[in-house]
């Protein structure tokens with residue numbers, strides 16, 4: 001029976017992939033995905049038809065996956081991190097809807113999103129309420145993005161910035177930092193994680209004042225602490241508030 005798996009493959013390393021994602025890949029006749037992600041899971045796809053497309057071809061990937069499922073194949077559409085977080089899941093479900101492909105069984109397989117992968121390498125920065133904001137203004141107007149950054153900064157959310165910078169989008173991270181500095185001191189801890197759980201992994205602990213002196217790119221996730229976040233050793237920690245309510249963990 002035909003089926004479309006929409007699979008979040010996690011941040012990169014095979015060990016960070018869920019068991020269900022691995023099983024789902026094993027059940028597929030065809031794998032469709034962005035070439036970098038297909039390369040990351042190559043070792044699980046031997047003997048399968050593999051269709052790898054370019055970065056800007058998201059619509060083509062979704063169309064292809066739906067067409068192949070309608071031909072009766074078991075298709076795996078792979079997406080990095082979690083497929084539903086700025087990933088292919090929404091587009092694929094919309095493609096199924098447009099094509100009225102109600103006969104195709106669908107399973108969305110969750111994956112470890114970049115924000116969790118990055119947070120794990122930094123320590124525990126997401127211990128309280130947070131907002132994830134993509135700085136990509138290719139599909140969302142910049143004024144909407146600014147409004148969201150302002151609201152998150154004003155409300156003391158920990159802020160996770162996805163898509164902070166690319167070859168063409170060079171000023172957005174600076175502007176986001178400027179807005180956040182209007183509500184938080186320059187000493188606010190910041191973590192920049194590039195290529196989490198992939199070759200070239202880089203973890204930087206810094207603060208709002210100095211964050212721009214570190215490199216950020218298409219594979220970086222930026223985590224900006226709230227007013228309670230602090231750095232201890234090489235770990236970023238946002239307290240949940242236990243000690244405030246119950247006192248020290250090890251009273252004298």
Ligand SMILES: C[S@@+](CC[C@H](N)C(=O)[O-])C[C@H]1O[C@@H](n2cnc3c(N)ncnc32)[C@H](O)[C@@H]1O
Nearest residue numbers: 081082085087113114162163195196218220221
């Ligand atoms: C289109 S979004 C994909 C998000 C993905 N679906 C998820 O669940 O995290 C691409 C952005 O995710 C972040 N990202 C993806 N993989 C990453 C990794 N291995 N390390 C750090 N950031 C990553 C970067 O901010 C990048 O610009």
